[in-house]
Amino acid sequence: MKFVKSIMAVSAIMMLFSCENSLSVVQELTREDTIADITARDITYVRSDSGLVQMTLMATRMNRYAVDDPAMEFPEGFTAFFYDSTQAITSRIEAKYGISYEKTRLIIARDSVEVENFVTQEKLNTSSLYWDQQKRIIYTSAPVKITSPDKVVYGDSLIATEGFDRRTIHNVRATIEVEEDE
Numbered sequence: 001m002k003f004v005k006s007i008m009a010v011s012a013i014m015m016l017f018s019c020e021n022s023l024s025v026v027q028e029l030t031r032e033d034t035i036a037d038i039t040a041r042d043i044t045y046v047r048s049d050s051g052l053v054q055m056t057l058m059a060t061r062m063n064r065y066a067v068d069d070p071a072m073e074f075p076e077g078f079t080a081f082f083y084d085s086t087q088a089i090t091s092r093i094e095a096k097y098g099i100s101y102e103k104t105r106l107i108i109a110r111d112s113v114e115v116e117n118f119v120t121q122e123k124l125n126t127s128s129l130y131w132d133q134q135k136r137i138i139y140t141s142a143p144v145k146i147t148s149p150d151k152v153v154y155g156d157s158l159i160a161t162e163g164f165d166r167r168t169i170h171n172v173r174a175t176i177e178v179e180e181d182e
Helices: 002-029
Strands: 038-050 052-065 070-072 078-083 089-095 095-099 106-117 124-132 137-140 144-147 151-157 158-162 167-170 174-177
Touching: 089 124, 124 158, 144 158, 144 174, 151 167
Parallel strands: none
Antiparallel strands: 038 052, 052 070, 052 078, 070 095, 078 089, 089 106, 095 106, 106 124, 124 137, 124 144, 137 158, 144 151, 151 174, 158 167
């Protein structure tokens, strides 16, 4: 009889702890700020001024969270294209993850971030990037690699216009000249 009571006590304790763990997991998954209010697929956002498109942002999935600081998350990445006054595409920002905060109009891009200026044929690669849409600048404190047709530049951080046509690279570590084959 003692053996049966011991087994029942151990079983009750195991159930108690397993329920507690399951409950904590359920609470974490159902927290108000972790469940998207809106989920959309294959979205395109267009920023225009006086009928002229300035930027388009495309994503395969967007989650919108309506919390104190509403945000749109792009868990599968995004691509943004910038246009000049003739509506030609001049540059692009792409990342495998992004989140856009509506109040501050700040987008944080992470994981394989790439910025390309099609006019100058320059490309920036970094692990994370902040994009301030109000100031129309991009910046990072992560290491950067900038590739152009004739050289590759490595630096510790960067601040640039969102179109990547003007920039400042901090603590340039190396500049490698690229030789062209003739």
